[in-house]
């Protein structure tokens with residue numbers, strides 16, 4: 001159940017805790033992310049999911065514990081540090097510009113220059129279209145504003161962009177939480193496609209029905225504590241759902257009787 005030390009894991013978290021004053025956001029959390037695999041982090045509100053991501057994205061530093069990449073301890077002092085180490089985080093609000101076209105968004109902030117000034121728009125359009133097609137994303141028109149895309153398609157632009165720019169670890173923060181069944185399916189497909197391209201993916205969700213089909217490993221959080229860290233062959237869909245529901249019920253009960 002608990003992850004063994006494996007120096008070949010792309011990313012491994014060992015006994016990570018994070019305290020904000022006397023609030024325990026995470027307590028002794030360990031899991032791992034393999035290249036080509038999806039690690040799902042599940043938990044209800046306040047479970048510590050965002051804190052977990054923010055540590056790996058260099059926004060927060062852990063209070064104790066360590067994380068390693070291919071067995072070597074790493075420390076991300078800033079989001080730039082994390083990005084330079086190949087960690088790409090797609091936050092829930094996506095940071096895409098809705099009025100700009102798909103291809104402008106694809107290259108936003110990293111536009112290739114020609115002779116130091118001119119953006120090669122033909123190259124960018126072609127590349128954006130090709131890269132999205134490689135992920136199985138077939139957009140009619142990369143000139144359309146991102147604001148006209150469905151929620152699932154928007155997530156897919158962000159995922160394809162991270163893959164193209166050489167991310168090794170892709171962190172997706174609740175990419176399906178605002179989406180319906182069909183659009184969620186679309187995002188799960190691209191999440192899998194990113195792993196198939198060799199990235200280690202961290203997929204955050206509170207929905208076991210989204211996690212189970214896409215995940216290779218499942219870390220369950222409840223109020224900052226781990227309810228378990230399972231490889232796919234160690235847990236069934238039913239068991240995952242039961243554990244998640246159990247965590248939520250416990251939390252509700254504790255609130256009700258006033259010990260939280």
Ligand SMILES: Nc1ncnc2c1ncn2[C@@H]1O[C@H](COP(=O)(O)OP(=O)(O)OP(=O)(O)O)[C@@H](O)[C@H]1O
Nearest residue numbers: 020023024025043044045046047048049050051052
């Ligand atoms: N910067 C902070 N300062 C103080 N407390 C914080 C801070 N960030 C998070 N917390 C606390 O840590 C706990 C975990 O919060 P976190 O945002 O990681 O949960 P979450 O699983 O992402 O929840 P949600 O599903 O609601 O987004 C909460 O009790 C929260 O109030």
Ligand SMILES: [Mg+2]
Nearest residue numbers: 046049050051
């Ligand atoms: Mg959160």
